Amino acid sequence: MNLKPLANRVFLEPIEEETTTKSGIVIPETVDKERPQKGRVLAVGPGRFNEKGERIPLSVREGDVVLFKKYGPDEIEIDKKKYLVADEDDILAVIEE
Amino acid sequence: MNLKPLANRVFLEPIEEETTTKSGIVIPETVDKERPQKGRVLAVGPGRFNEKGERIPLSVREGDVVLFKKYGPDEIEIDKKKYLVADEDDILAVIEE
Amino acid sequence: MNLKPLANRVFLEPIEEETTTKSGIVIPETVDKERPQKGRVLAVGPGRFNEKGERIPLSVREGDVVLFKKYGPDEIEIDKKKYLVADEDDILAVIEE
Amino acid sequence: MNLKPLANRVFLEPIEEETTTKSGIVIPETVDKERPQKGRVLAVGPGRFNEKGERIPLSVREGDVVLFKKYGPDEIEIDKKKYLVADEDDILAVIEE
Amino acid sequence: MNLKPLANRVFLEPIEEETTTKSGIVIPETVDKERPQKGRVLAVGPGRFNEKGERIPLSVREGDVVLFKKYGPDEIEIDKKKYLVADEDDILAVIEE
Amino acid sequence: MNLKPLANRVFLEPIEEETTTKSGIVIPETVDKERPQKGRVLAVGPGRFNEKGERIPLSVREGDVVLFKKYGPDEIEIDKKKYLVADEDDILAVIEE
Amino acid sequence: MNLKPLANRVFLEPIEEETTTKSGIVIPETVDKERPQKGRVLAVGPGRFNEKGERIPLSVREGDVVLFKKYGPDEIEIDKKKYLVADEDDILAVIEE
Numbered sequence: 001m002n003l004k005p006l007a008n009r010v011f012l013e014p015i016e017e018e019t020t021t022k023s024g025i026v027i028p029e030t031v032d033k034e035r036p037q038k039g040r041v042l043a044v045g046p047g048r049f050n051e052k053g054e055r056i057p058l059s060v061r062e063g064d065v066v067l068f069k070k071y072g073p074d075e076i077e078i079d080k081k082k083y084l085v086a087d088e089d090d091i092l093a094v095i096e097e
Numbered sequence: 098m099n100l101k102p103l104a105n106r107v108f109l110e111p112i113e114e115e116t117t118t119k120s121g122i123v124i125p126e127t128v129d130k131e132r133p134q135k136g137r138v139l140a141v142g143p144g145r146f147n148e149k150g151e152r153i154p155l156s157v158r159e160g161d162v163v164l165f166k167k168y169g170p171d172e173i174e175i176d177k178k179k180y181l182v183a184d185e186d187d188i189l190a191v192i193e194e
Numbered sequence: 195m196n197l198k199p200l201a202n203r204v205f206l207e208p209i210e211e212e213t214t215t216k217s218g219i220v221i222p223e224t225v226d227k228e229r230p231q232k233g234r235v236l237a238v239g240p241g242r243f244n245e246k247g248e249r250i251p252l253s254v255r256e257g258d259v260v261l262f263k264k265y266g267p268d269e270i271e272i273d274k275k276k277y278l279v280a281d282e283d284d285i286l287a288v289i290e291e
Numbered sequence: 292m293n294l295k296p297l298a299n300r301v302f303l304e305p306i307e308e309e310t311t312t313k314s315g316i317v318i319p320e321t322v323d324k325e326r327p328q329k330g331r332v333l334a335v336g337p338g339r340f341n342e343k344g345e346r347i348p349l350s351v352r353e354g355d356v357v358l359f360k361k362y363g364p365d366e367i368e369i370d371k372k373k374y375l376v377a378d379e380d381d382i383l384a385v386i387e388e
Numbered sequence: 389m390n391l392k393p394l395a396n397r398v399f400l401e402p403i404e405e406e407t408t409t410k411s412g413i414v415i416p417e418t419v420d421k422e423r424p425q426k427g428r429v430l431a432v433g434p435g436r437f438n439e440k441g442e443r444i445p446l447s448v449r450e451g452d453v454v455l456f457k458k459y460g461p462d463e464i465e466i467d468k469k470k471y472l473v474a475d476e477d478d479i480l481a482v483i484e485e
Numbered sequence: 486m487n488l489k490p491l492a493n494r495v496f497l498e499p500i501e502e503e504t505t506t507k508s509g510i511v512i513p514e515t516v517d518k519e520r521p522q523k524g525r526v527l528a529v530g531p532g533r534f535n536e537k538g539e540r541i542p543l544s545v546r547e548g549d550v551v552l553f554k555k556y557g558p559d560e561i562e563i564d565k566k567k568y569l570v571a572d573e574d575d576i577l578a579v580i581e582e
Numbered sequence: 583m584n585l586k587p588l589a590n591r592v593f594l595e596p597i598e599e600e601t602t603t604k605s606g607i608v609i610p611e612t613v614d615k616e617r618p619q620k621g622r623v624l625a626v627g628p629g630r631f632n633e634k635g636e637r638i639p640l641s642v643r644e645g646d647v648v649l650f651k652k653y654g655p656d657e658i659e660i661d662k663k664k665y666l667v668a669d670e671d672d673i674l675a676v677i678e679e
Contacts, residue, residue, distance in 0.1 A: 002193040003164075006156050009189055037658060043190070046156075051148055051633055059588050059628075067585075067658060067667075076134060076164060076189065085164075085189050092591055092658065092667050093625070096584040099290040100261075103253050106286055140287070143253075148245055173231060173261060173286065182261075182286050196387040197358075200350050203383055237384070240350075245342055270328060270358060270383070279358075279383050293484040294455075297447050300480055334481070337447075342439055367425060367455060367480070376455075376480050390581040391552075394544050397577055431578070434544075439536055464522060464552060464577070473552075473577050487678040488649075491641050494674050528675070531641075536633055561619060561649060561674070570649075570674050 005045035012039035012084040035070050039084060058088050067092045102142035109136035109181040132167050136181060155185050164189045199239035206233035206278040229264050233278060252282050261286045296336035303330035303375040326361050330375060349379050358383045393433035400427035400472040423458050427472060446476050455480045490530035497524035497569040520555050524569060543573050552577045587627035594621035594666040617652050621666060640670050649674045
């Protein structure tokens with residue numbers, strides 16, 4: 001399946017934070033525990049039009065790991081898998097690891 | 098009947114997701130079960146006017162399969178059949194299958 | 195009486211949907227049953243001004259049969275008859291029959 | 292008293308609808324019965340400024356009989372008489388009789 | 389004390405309407421009875437800036453008697469005396485007596 | 486400590502009104518009694534950017550005594566002292582004494 | 583970890599105010615006691631686009647100590663540490679010490 005977002009939409013795959021206990025055991029946070037704020041960009045739109053009729057290109061690219069507003073993106077289910085759809089304004093920062 | 102949407106309106110035919118059980122039986126979701134988020138574009142408007150008096154053409158075309166905001170489009174009944182009418186802003190992405 | 199709407203106003207005469215029973219009897223829907231979403235355009239305004247001081251002409255004309263938002267237009271009573279007054283934004287599509 | 296409205300303000304004198312019974316007796320509606328939607332224009336402002344610093348002239352003139360939004364105009368009492376003050380946007384149409 | 393309003397602010401001294409009884413006795417309305425809608429302009433600001441960086445001059449001048457929106461202006465107390473501060477948009481008309 | 490406000494922010498030191506009794510005793514109003522509407526400008530920002538990318542300079546200067554909207558400015562505590570931070574829009578007038 | 587904020591976003595590390603008792607003992611305020619209004623800038627975005635398609639650069643820089651609106655910035659947790667993410671509009675002033 002090939003997904004082409006419109007305008008300034010960004011499709012994201014949520015990244016679950018892992019919790020490491022003192023004894024070193026890694027406990028992945030469940031999706032239920034807390035809404036994620038971190039995700040990997042799967043696809044981006046071509047940007048909105050400005051008043052001159054030109055596209056404003058997005059500042060994030062496919063593959064970027066980003067932080068986003070906790071309650072900004074909407075959840076969408078495609079083929080039984082959950083994704084997040086954000087407006088570019090919901091993206092706070094790109095993490096370069 | 099020939100339908101010509103105005104401005105940035107998009108008429109959609111909802112596509113119901115099918116649910117396949119483990120044993121392979123396909124159970125189509127009923128319309129009542131959950132509002133659809135997927136549809137086929139039946140007709141699109143010529144676009145809104147920008148400040149220069151030019152139409153901003155839509156990014157979706159007749160026949161496109163699209164994902165849209167769950168509570169974005171309005172329902173409208175024409176000749177006893179239910180359709181969805183969306184603003185272009187309600188369309189999240191085009192699915193190319 | 196001659197009615198000249200202002201700006202982007204559209205005066206509409208509601209069209210009541212008819213219900214045909216299986217035995218072929220036509221039962222017109224009463225106005226009380228449900229708000230109409232279909233109407234005939236009686237008169238249109240000259241359009242709003244854009245930022246350059248020019249009128250933006252309307253996309254519907256007198257005589258057009260149109261679909262509109264259920265709760266968009268206001269009701270107005272002139273000489274004991276009910277009409278609907280819509281902004282052009284309330285009009286979803288023109289039906290060409 | 293000479294009244295000069297500012298910007299896009301329109302001063303209106305409400306016109307009460309008359310009710311004619313079957314026997315031909317004319318019963319004027321009281322102001323209490325229902326808010327009027329019809330009025331005579333008493334005075335209009337010079338129009339708002341657009342972004343270029345020019346006045347946008349109003350589309351109604353002194354003496355026009357107009358239809359307006361039921362709850363659009365504000366009531367104002369001058370010398371013990373009630374008037375309505377509308378923004379031009381509250382005016383729906385001019386009636387030419 | 390010299391007061392210089394900013395932007396599109398208008399300082400007003402409320403004018404209380406007088407009530408004349410049938411026998412000719414004049415009863416001034418108390419401020420408590422009803423909020424005034426009439427006032428004398430004490431001072432006006434130089435106007436807001438438009439997008440070109442120019443001031444939009446106000447349409448009322450010091451000394452004008454004006455009608456204003458009942459709940460538009462704010463009350464302010466200076467040296468134990470009550471004044472009203474309005475945005476120019478709160479002023480409905482100038483009364484020329 | 487040197488404080489540099491951003492954009493159109495104005496830092497203010499509230500001025501408490503004094504109450505003089507008939508016998509001449511001056512009773513300063515406590516801060517609790519009523520929110521102040523008068524203050525001295527401590528520092529002003531360089532102004533917001535307009536659409537052309539130029540700063541719109543503020544109309545108040547350090548040292549000005551100003552009247553402001555009662556509930557406009559926010560309170561901020563710096564080094565155990567309370568200040569008010571206003572947007573320029575919250576300032577109603579400059580008092581020249 | 584390298585963090586690149588988007589648009590006009592500012593990442594902040596909250597600075598806790600210290601309370602010094604009369605006897606000279608310094609008691610740092612706990613985070614629970616009151617939301618901070620002071621912070622150190624960790625990273626800033628490249629600025630929003632204006633209508634001409636140019637970035638509006640931010641007025642704060644990495645390392646600046648700033649005052650901000652109490653309830654403006656959002657909290658975000660990265661690697662078990664709490665940060666604040668503000669829009670530039672939430673920043674009130676830069677403190678030069």
